[in-house]
Amino acid sequence: MTVTLADVAARAQVSPATVSRVLNGNYPVAASTRERVLRAVDELDYVLNGPASALAAATSDLVGILVNDIADPFFGIMASAIQAEIGGVGGGRAGGERLAVVCNTGGSPERELTYLTLLQRQRAAAVVLTGGAVEDAPHAAAVAAKLRKLAEAGTRVVLCGRPPAPDTGAVALTFDNRGGARRLTEHLLGLGHRRLGYIAGPEERTTTRHRLEGHRAALAAAQVEEDPRWTVHGPYDRQSGYEATLELLRRDPSLTAVVAANDSVALGACAALRESGLRIPEDVSVAGFDDLPFSVDAVPALTTVRLPLAEAGARAGRIAMGREEPPPGAIAVIRGELMVRGSSGVPRV
Amino acid sequence: MTVTLADVAARAQVSPATVSRVLNGNYPVAASTRERVLRAVDELDYVLNGPASALAAATSDLVGILVNDIADPFFGIMASAIQAEIGGVGGGRAGGERLAVVCNTGGSPERELTYLTLLQRQRAAAVVLTGGAVEDAPHAAAVAAKLRKLAEAGTRVVLCGRPPAPDTGAVALTFDNRGGARRLTEHLLGLGHRRLGYIAGPEERTTTRHRLEGHRAALAAAQVEEDPRWTVHGPYDRQSGYEATLELLRRDPSLTAVVAANDSVALGACAALRESGLRIPEDVSVAGFDDLPFSVDAVPALTTVRLPLAEAGARAGRIAMGREEPPPGAIAVIRGELMVRGSSGVPRV
DNA sequence: CTGTTAGCGCCTTCAG
DNA sequence: CTGAAGGCGCTAACAG
Numbered sequence: 001m002t003v004t005l006a007d008v009a010a011r012a013q014v015s016p017a018t019v020s021r022v023l024n025g026n027y028p029v030a031a032s033t034r035e036r037v038l039r040a041v042d043e044l045d046y047v048l049n050g051p052a053s054a055l056a057a058a059t060s061d062l063v064g065i066l067v068n069d070i071a072d073p074f075f076g077i078m079a080s081a082i083q084a085e086i087g088g089v090g091g092g093r094a095g096g097e098r099l100a101v102v103c104n105t106g107g108s109p110e111r112e113l114t115y116l117t118l119l120q121r122q123r124a125a126a127v128v129l130t131g132g133a134v135e136d137a138p139h140a141a142a143v144a145a146k147l148r149k150l151a152e153a154g155t156r157v158v159l160c161g162r163p164p165a166p167d168t169g170a171v172a173l174t175f176d177n178r179g180g181a182r183r184l185t186e187h188l189l190g191l192g193h194r195r196l197g198y199i200a201g202p203e204e205r206t207t208t209r210h211r212l213e214g215h216r217a218a219l220a221a222a223q224v225e226e227d228p229r230w231t232v233h234g235p236y237d238r239q240s241g242y243e244a245t246l247e248l249l250r251r252d253p254s255l256t257a258v259v260a261a262n263d264s265v266a267l268g269a270c271a272a273l274r275e276s277g278l279r280i281p282e283d284v285s286v287a288g289f290d291d292l293p294f295s296v297d298a299v300p301a302l303t304t305v306r307l308p309l310a311e312a313g314a315r316a317g318r319i320a321m322g323r324e325e326p327p328p329g330a331i332a333v334i335r336g337e338l339m340v341r342g343s344s345g346v347p348r349v
Numbered sequence: 350m351t352v353t354l355a356d357v358a359a360r361a362q363v364s365p366a367t368v369s370r371v372l373n374g375n376y377p378v379a380a381s382t383r384e385r386v387l388r389a390v391d392e393l394d395y396v397l398n399g400p401a402s403a404l405a406a407a408t409s410d411l412v413g414i415l416v417n418d419i420a421d422p423f424f425g426i427m428a429s430a431i432q433a434e435i436g437g438v439g440g441g442r443a444g445g446e447r448l449a450v451v452c453n454t455g456g457s458p459e460r461e462l463t464y465l466t467l468l469q470r471q472r473a474a475a476v477v478l479t480g481g482a483v484e485d486a487p488h489a490a491a492v493a494a495k496l497r498k499l500a501e502a503g504t505r506v507v508l509c510g511r512p513p514a515p516d517t518g519a520v521a522l523t524f525d526n527r528g529g530a531r532r533l534t535e536h537l538l539g540l541g542h543r544r545l546g547y548i549a550g551p552e553e554r555t556t557t558r559h560r561l562e563g564h565r566a567a568l569a570a571a572q573v574e575e576d577p578r579w580t581v582h583g584p585y586d587r588q589s590g591y592e593a594t595l596e597l598l599r600r601d602p603s604l605t606a607v608v609a610a611n612d613s614v615a616l617g618a619c620a621a622l623r624e625s626g627l628r629i630p631e632d633v634s635v636a637g638f639d640d641l642p643f644s645v646d647a648v649p650a651l652t653t654v655r656l657p658l659a660e661a662g663a664r665a666g667r668i669a670m671g672r673e674e675p676p677p678g679a680i681a682v683i684r685g686e687l688m689v690r691g692s693s694g695v696p697r698v
Numbered sequence: 699c700t701g702t703t704a705g706c707g708c709c710t711t712c713a714g
Numbered sequence: 715c716t717g718a719a720g721g722c723g724c725t726a727a728c729a730g
Binding site: 004005006016017019020021024048049051052053054055056057058 | 706707708709710
């Protein structure tokens with residue numbers, strides 16, 4: 001029924017071993033022989049059996065990319081860059097083709113673990129985890145244990161836009177969320193703002209905590225007292241920003257600026273402000289984080305912190321493929337760049 | 350080194366077959382025995398070897414989802430919905446876990462074929478192809494052949510937001526792009542517009558062609574003559590919309606409306622219009638397609654056609670898992686809903 | 699309900 | 715440079 005390597009061997013009049021060798025290209029084979037084999041492969045329309053080869057070789061060509069939310073361009077952009085470095089490699093030959101796949105955890109710790117197990121089960125060649133991690137201690141420990149086991153089994157593990165996982169053998173490319181957030185808030189303080197609302201991401205996430213810490217560090221350095229009512233938590237999406245802003249306005253209508261956990265949230269904030277009859281930035285300034293493509297098209301354009309998502313992803317992909325040296329100490333910190341645009345201005349008096 | 354099923358069997362004092370049975374849960378096993386086995390699994394920290402099991406069973410738990418652009422929420426939303434139906438199934442047990450993975454073709458026919466081959470190689474349980482197809486004849490034939498082969502090998506193939514592929518055994522959930530585009534343009538014509546620019550997607554794509562056809566059908570029905578200069582082609586992104594609009598304006602400054610191939614393109618169009626000193630919709634009306642989440646936040650909010658991406662994806666996922674009957678004739682047409690918002694108005698005089 | 703027996707299709711020493 | 719042989723870890727009939 002289904003054509004196997006043995007069939008190809010028979011047709012090319014060589015041994016199965018030889019066919020395997022030309023297919024994997026990891027061993028010298030006479031040009032004429034290779035030619036013959038390749039022709040047979042074509043004629044028979046042969047497709048290698050992945051599981052069988054993975055079983056025999058004890059490694060597969062699967063590379064997993066974990067993302068928290070595949071519908072969010074933040075992850076889409078990184079995933080795309082990672083995948084481009086991994087999937088698009090093997091010019092045309094059947095050999096080095098790797099199957100780069102992205103897995104959507106939806107931000108759920110259980111699903112993250114499940115995917116990791118599934119990938120481990122497949123003997124994945126590499127795994128790249130993107131975005132912030134959940135900080136719940138038992139879960140963090142479980143993930144760390146998984147990563148360690150993965151590494152032990154020969155799977156290369158890379159963290160992209162995620163904090164380092166000590167003692168797991170994982171390489172980390174981390175975003176300087178704290179620093180970026182700090183510079184952003186400093187910018188607002190520099191404009192004269194003193195009453196700033198902050199819409200944070202979900203609790204127990206590293207990204208949420210780091211950005212919030214950066215914000216607070218800036219306030220502290222400027223000796224601006226912070227009111228606990230000025231901080232609200234919510235998911236990283238547009239709706240959350242909308243609702244949180246309404247809540248913030250209710251708690252304290254005198255706020256002159258709203259800093260959002262990311263650009264999507266900031267967009268929702270803009271909508272809420274506008275519907276409340278407030279002008280941006282004349283009445284209230286707004287700032288985001290990430291600098292996603294749509295942010296420049298917002299009206300007014302969003303002041304935000306640009307993260308080099310595509311570059312970081314590409315680098316992570318190369319490291320996962322073993323085509324680039326990991327950074328010294330297996331950790332690299334990637335800075336964000338402050339983008340000052342129309343949504344931030346001097347506060348009203 | 351690595352613990353195998355035999356090790357578990359030994360520790361639980363049963364045969365390997367029994368262990369396999371409790372793990373797959375597809376065969377009666379005494380509760381006490383299962384208990385013992387599960388304990389051994391835990392104690393040994395055993396992880397099933399995917400390739401080995403796939404080889405023996407001649408099917409794997411991999412489900413592939415192909416998308417044209419993972420950084421585009423259009424695909425992200427569908428992929429997320431599909432994956433949720435597939436990945437999140439197996440309550441907690443190790444048994445029915447499926448590994449739903451998304452593969453990014455970047456819109457390239459070669460990569461599409463490559464991924465299909467890779468998935469075939471892995472003996473994927475199912476494959477879902479999303480979004481428009483490339484219309485290049487040889488490529489279309491190659492894809493059709495691949496799909497047929499996949500189906501023959503027992504892989505379930507579902508097309509989501511993509512036209513049917515006759516004689517391949519694939520189930521198709523198709524968007525009524527033509528009808529949606531037609532209603533959208535009819536809306537604009539109803540407002541009084543007679544000079545409408547159209548920013549189409551890339552050539553040779555089914556989505557591009559269908560939407561353009563719908564647009565033209567509306568014009569023809571209203572007996573509005575179309576100037577060839579009013580149509581421009583480009584990628585499905587924001588930048589393309591920006592540049593195309595500038596080009597359209599150059600060719601004919603008297604246009605009163607710009608219809609875009611999708612929302613991202615429409616956003617770029619808005620930016621270009623605004624920078625050209627034109628008001629929306631007073632000077633020029635703008636319309637998009639898809640109704641992505643950010644479209645309602647545009648200023649003014651975008652008039653567009655809403656496609657039920659999440660619903661369609663969920664349904665595709667269920668069909669791929671065999672949990673829902675395919676539609677009669679293996680084809681379902683999904684309509685879009687016209688969303689009239691602030692970006693469209695009566696034309697200037 | 700549980701154990702035994704064969705492979706699944708390929709890779710990889712080991713000879714030649 | 716090429717062939718022969720064994721086994722990777724698991725599942726699927728068959729018996730019992």
